[in-house]
Structure formats: C-alpha cells, structure tokens
Amino acid sequence: MPEGHVIHRLARRLTEAFAGEPVAAASPQGRFSEGAALLHGRPLLAAEAHGKHLFAGFPAGWLHVHLGLYGKFAWGEPPAPAPVGQIRLRLVGEKAYCDLRGPTVCELLTPGEKDALHARLGPDPLRPDADPDRAWATVSRSRQPISALLMDQKVVSGVGNIYRAEVLFRHRIDPRKAGKDLTPREWKAIWADLVSLMADGVEAGRIDTVRPEHMPEAMGRPPRVDAHGGEVYVYRRAGLPCLVCGLAVRTESLQARNLFWCPGCQNSP
Template sequence: MPEGHTVHRLAAEHQRMFGGRRVAASSPQGRFAEGAARVDGRVLVEADAHGKHLLVRFDDERTLHVHLGIYGKYVFGAVPAPEPVGAVRLRLAGAAGFADLRGPNACELLEPGDVKVLRDRLGPDPLRADGDPEVAWRRVGRARTPIAVLLMDQSVVAGPGNIYRAEVLFRRGIDPRLPGRRLTREQWAGIWDDLVVLMAAGVRAGRIDTVRPEHMPEAMGRPPRVDGHGGEVYVYRRAGLPCLVCGSEVRTVELAARNLFWCPGCQPSAV
C-alpha cells in the first residue's frame, strides 16, 4: 500500500495539472459513472492529502475522496489522451493532460460534512502544516500497544506505513515492541521530527530513502539496494542481513498481521 508521501505527490500532480481549471470526468469502467457525471465540467479548486487519503475539491464544494489501498494506481499522461485501457475507474482530463485511476479501495464523492468526519477520524499527518504531534502523543503516551503498532494506526498518525515505521524506529534506536506509554516525550518528539524530515524527502524524491550519508552505498563501498518498495533503508526487508551500522543480523517478526523489521543491536530490547 502506498505510504503518505506518495499520496501527497499525487495531490501536487492533480493541482499542477488541473488546479483552477474545468475538467472532463468519465468512468470508462462504469463503476463510478454517477460520480464522474457530477464532477464532469467542474473546476478543480484544490487537491490535498491527509495521510493516505487524496481529497480533490471542486467548485460545487463536493470532494473526490480516493484511497488507493493495496491495488490502486494512478497514471498521468499528456493530451490527447489515448483510449482507456483496462478497468479505469475514473479519468480526469484537461488541457494539460489526463489522470487515470485504477483499482482503488475507495473512490467516492463527499459532501463538506463528510470530509470533516473523515479528517476527524485520522491522526495528525507529519506532512501537513497543521500536523500536531501533541495530538498523537495524547494517545501514544497512555497506550499499552507497542509503538510499532501505533505508528501503523492511521487514527494515531496519518501517513506512515510499514517502511517508515521500521526505519524511523531504527534511526531513533527504539525497540519496536516497546509500549507507547513507556516512551518518553523526548523519544516521541524525535520520532515525529524524523517522520517529518524523511517523509518530506520522500515527497521530493518519489521514493523512500532513510539511510544517512555515511551509510550510503558509495560511502560504504557496497552495492545499492534493488527493491521496488523503496530506496536505501536500514532494516526494511533486510531480514538475515547484517545491520549497516553495528553488523548484527536484522530480524523480522509478524506483528499485527504485518512484517516488522528491526536490529537487536541498535534497538536493544526494552520489553
């Protein structure tokens, strides 16, 4: 599932391509035909993101809400747009190009009140100017749940996924199994600040890189990582390999139905 930086990139691309302009909307697949008809010919006022949710507001105050889920995918292209290929749920088209959406978990039109309900159930987003770490801390600081689980709970923090949670905990030297209520405020502040920096870098680069300069391939004389799920990382999908920092074997375990990766040397047990 795409992590929050990807959705913020999608919002920026919608704004660049369609912002302030009328768009043509259609549902070649037919599953969003009614919604597309309501959007067709409207001005796209603003494209925004909150966590993993794309929110595209039109001039009638309705908002297109898209959650990609596991299989959702966007393809952008130049005009003239080709004939749709495959199950295109929604096509937006304008003078600057087109955007095809396939396979999303959610594609719906929301009224203003519904948008508020959606935002209210999401935690703060480290990529948003209004993201408030204290709001998340009020839940984290009293939770018995492991911090690795809390960081994947979108009602606690909106945006991070499996890669960011593993990497930020490694970078902060925190045992991922540590209950939230045993974190200090300073540790939480460090986690949040690192998420802000790492996820903003992900927006700029279009991929996830979490390795510090001294641990990059050219600095260490090692081959670059080859993986479609991210760039240079410390522990994510490196189970059984030596830690880039201390040499300990990176471990993995299933936690809350997701694979968790950590280094027992750099993240000593605190459970």
C-alpha cells in the same frame, strides 16, 4: 499500500495538471458514473492529502480517493487513448490526463463529510496543521507496541511499514516497546524525524532513510535495489548485516505485517 508521501505527491500533481481549468471526467468502468458526471466540465479548485487519503475539490464536492492495496493512477499527455480495462475514473485536462484503477474508495464528499473524515484520522507529519501532541496523548497511555501505534492511521496518518521500521531504527527504539514506556523526548524525536524523512520522500519520490556515513559510496557497498524504496537500514533486509553494528536484521509478523529491526541497535534495556 502507498505511504503518505506518495499521496501528497499525487495531490501536488493533480494541482499542477488540472487546477483552475475545466476537466473532462468519465467512469469507463461505470462504477463512478454519477460522480464523474458531477465533476465533468468543472474546474479543480484544490487538492490535498491527509495520510493515505487523497482529496480533490470541485464545485460539486470533494473527490475522495483511498488507493488501498491495489489502486493506482496512470498519467499521460492528451489526447487520452481509448479506455482499456477497469478504469474507475478518468480526468482529462489541457495538459494531462490520468486514469484511476482499483481504488478501495472513490467517492464524492460534502465539506461536512470531509471534515468528519479528517477528525477521525491522526495527525499527518506532512500537513502544516498536524498536532503531534494529539498523537502523543494516545501513544503515552497505550500498552500497544510503538510499531503498531505508528501504523494505526487513527493515531498517526501516512506512516506505513517502511517509515515505521526506519524511524524506530534511527532512534534505536525497540519496535516491541509499549507506547506508554516511551519518553516524551523519544516521541518528539520520532515525530521530528518523520516530518523530515517524509518531506524528503515527497520531493524525491522514494524513501531514503540512511545517513550519509552509511550510504553505498561511504561504505563501499552496492546500492540497494528494491522498487519499494531507496537506501534503508532494516526494511526488507532480514538476515542481512546491520549497516551500523553488523548483526543480522530480524523480522517477525506483527498484526499481519512484517516487522524489521536490528537486535543490536534496538535492544530494549
């Protein structure tokens, strides 16, 4: 599932491609025909993201998309070719077209429904209106491990498996440590690092979390090859030596997701 920086990049791209101009909208698959008819011929007013939720504002309402595990956008330059396969929504403007396939959610929301959805989501490190104290109020009372809390979109929005593994490593925090056992200083450091790392991800279009002294050039090692991110410390590095202490990176399943950490750098006292 795409992490939050990908959705913010999509909001930016929608704005660049379609803002302020009439957009042709259709649902070749047929599952969003009524919604597409309400969007057709109307301008995109604004686009934004909150965590893993994408919102595109039109006069008829807010297009809400959650890609889930299988959803994706494909982009091209007009004229758009004849539709092939299961395209839930096609948007065509003067400069670009995009096809949306396989989303978990594709719907139109009223402004009130959109506000209610925002209220159910945790603060997003990439949004200027994010309040990290709201997340801390939950984290500081919870017996759940911090690694689970960071992935709970009602606590923090936009963080996925890569960012949670990497930010905890960067601050030498055992991922199994209960939220209530974190100090306020640790939480502030985690939040500030997420803000920085995820903003870098928006700009670069990939996830890089390794500090300069641990980059391939500095260490004389080959670059990492993985479509899910750039240079990382522990994510998908189970069994490989930690870039800092040399111990083998570990993995285990936590709430049906693979957890990665270093037993040397992230050893609880």
